[in-house]
Amino acid sequence: xxxxxxxxxxxxxxxxxxxxxxxxxxxxxxxxxxxxxxxxxxxxxxxxxxxxxxxxxxxxxxxxxxxxxxxxxxxxxxxxxxxxxxxxxxxxxxxxxxxxxxxxxxxxxxxxxxxxxxxxxxxxxxxxxxxxxxxxxxxxxxxxxxxxxxxxxxxxxxxxxxxxxxxxxxxxxxxxxxxxxxxxxxxxxxxxxxxxxxxxxxxxxxxxxxxxxxxxxxxxxxxxxxxxxxxxxxxxxxxxxxxxxxxxxxxxxxxxxxxxxxxxxxxxxxxxxxxxxxxxxxxxxxxxxxxxxxxxxxxxxxxxxxxxxxx
Ligand code: ADP
Numbered sequence: 500x501x502x503x504x505x506x507x508x509x510x511x512x513x514x515x516x517x518x519x520x521x522x523x524x525x526x527x528x529x530x531x532x533x534x535x536x537x538x539x540x541x542x543x544x545x546x547x548x549x550x551x552x553x554x555x556x557x558x559x560x561x562x563x564x565x566x567x568x569x570x571x572x573x574x575x576x577x578x579x580x581x582x583x584x585x586x587x588x589x590x591x592x593x594x595x596x597x598x599x600x601x602x603x604x605x606x607x608x609x610x611x612x613x614x615x616x617x618x619x620x621x622x623x624x625x626x627x628x629x630x631x632x633x634x635x636x637x638x639x640x641x642x643x644x645x646x647x648x649x650x651x652x653x654x655x656x657x658x659x660x661x662x663x664x665x666x667x668x669x670x671x672x673x674x675x676x677x678x679x680x681x682x683x684x685x686x687x688x689x690x691x692x693x694x695x696x697x698x699x700x701x702x703x704x705x706x707x708x709x710x711x712x713x714x715x716x717x718x719x720x721x722x723x724x725x726x727x728x729x730x731x732x733x734x735x736x737x738x739x740x741x742x743x744x745x746x747x748x749x750x751x752x753x754x755x756x757x758x759x760x761x762x763x764x765x766x767x768x769x770x771x772x773x774x775x776x777x778x779x780x781x782x783x784x785x786x787x788x789x790x791x792x793x794x795x796x797x798x799x800x801x802x803x804x805x806x807x808x809x810x
Pocket of ligand 1: 684723724726727744751785
């Protein structure tokens with residue numbers, strides 16, 4: 500069983516339009532999904548055949564509706580109720596553009612957070628792997644994920660952390676280390692104050708090796724979109740690449756990559772297969788118009804095309 504954490508989930512609502520008429524009426528057919536990065540991870544894990552339990556915070560009518568959507572996707576869930584209303588995020592896909600309207604989400608009280616963290620402590624001991632994805636809602640301190648990593652680590656459960664900004668900073672500064680972090684190139688450059696490109700991997704490697712914040716993290720993976728990814732694991736560096744494709748919709752490719760990693764880590768696979776699973780899932784998501792959904796018919800073709808080399 501893999502536990503996925505989504506602290507600030509959403510009802511993702513997508514509208515597809517041939518043309519967005521500004522200052523006019525647009526008639527639309529919505530597609531609604533239980534959203535937030537951890538729920539994208541959950542859906543992909545279901546496609547991979549894993550048992551998943553989704554957790555986090557949810558509230559109000561939208562929270563109840565999110566539960567129904569997760570039921571519809573076959574995702575078991577155990578969210579802690581909060582008084583605030585779960586947010587709605589709108590994505591308008593028009594003329595090759597993606598215009599997004601993202602609510603910031605509800606404020607979480609100290610009692611609600613404490614109830615969630617208690618429940619997280621109960622759930623974590625029952626699972627093989629934990630994924631923690633996305634940003635924290637208002638009212639939750641930036642070191643929340645660092646504490647959850649410590650809980651998982653004390654229970655001996657691998658924990659994959661996919662976040663950025665202050666919550667990633669806090670997790671990197673903490674004593675208990677996540678099993679895997681997966682910043683994308685923009686996020687790692689923001690963190691390091693650098694401007695590395697996929698052509699600068701030796702310098703990226705040196706910079707990470709000299710940075711004490713990354714010491715003791717078994718897997719540091721930097722994803723680079725169509726350029727694949729680079730992974731630092733047990734003193735070795737690996738580069739994963741594949742035949743380039745024109746992405747249909749790469750939103751959620753990072754979340755799909757985390758699902759692939761979690762699947763492989765929970766199954767005890769070796770380094771090269773962990774990378775093959777992650778990169779296959781990221782690419783198969785980029786080939787599908789839906790977010791957090793793999794084109795499974797192309798699994799063998801894409802999996803066999805991923806090249807993993809040691810640098
Ligand atoms: P994030 O969504 O976190 O920014 P990336 O955009 O780096 O993550 O994508 C994650 C992974 O998905 C990449 O490492 C790669 O394996 C795969 N991927 C994403 N976009 C493409 C693409 N256009 N072609 C091939 N693979 C892709």
